Amino acid sequence: MVLDVVTKLESIGLHVVALVCDQEVTHRSLYSLLGVSVDQPWFLSSNGNRVYAMFDMPHIMKNLRNDFMNYDIVVDGKVASFCHLQQMYKFEKHSTLRMCPKLTDDHFDLKIFKKMRVSCYRSS
Numbered sequence: 251m252v253l254d255v256v257t258k259l260e261s262i263g264l265h266v267v268a269l270v271c272d273q274e275v276t277h278r279s280l281y282s283l284l285g286v287s288v289d290q291p292w293f294l295s296s297n298g299n300r301v302y303a304m305f306d307m308p309h310i311m312k313n314l315r316n317d318f319m320n321y322d323i324v325v326d327g328k329v330a331s332f333c334h335l336q337q338m339y340k341f342e343k344h345s346t347l348r349m350c351p352k353l354t355d356d357h358f359d360l361k362i363f364k365k366m367r368v369s370c371y372r373s374s
Contacts, residue, residue, distance in 0.1 A: 252269065252280065252284070253284075253295070253296065256269075256295045256296070257295065257296045257297075260295055260296070260297050260299070265299065266295060266299070266301050267300075267301065267302060268301065268302045268303070268304055269301055269302070269303050269304070270304045270305070270306050271305065271306065272305065272306055272309040273305050273309055273310070273313060277305075281303050284303065286303040291303060291304070318330075318332050319332045319360070320332075336358055338350070339353050339357075339358065
């Protein structure tokens with residue numbers, strides 16, 4: 251169906267440059283069926299034009315946050331852990347001068363449905 255939609259859009263003169271979606275399993279399967287990979291992040295339309303396949307940034311950030319809450323990140327032998335972020339927040343929570351003034355308790359007390367939200371937090 252995606253290829254049909256792209257073909258119809260191109261037939262009325264539009265140039266489709268990208269397909270953007272979240273990281274749902276069916277979308278990842280679609281990208282695989284279209285031949286999209288790390289080495290080739292695009293597929294060809296019926297006109298032979300490249301259509302780039304991307305995941306949307308809010309969902310990527312949500313998944314990164316959720317993974318960071320469960321797993322440490324190790325880069326060049328240095329470990330970043332969610333508990334480090336929690337410690338920093340608790341340390342500076344009541345300070346006048348803060349490195350992360352928009353962090354709140356809600357950022358650390360994520361229930362299952364809050365973890366699924368993509369919207370950004372706004373300070374009141």
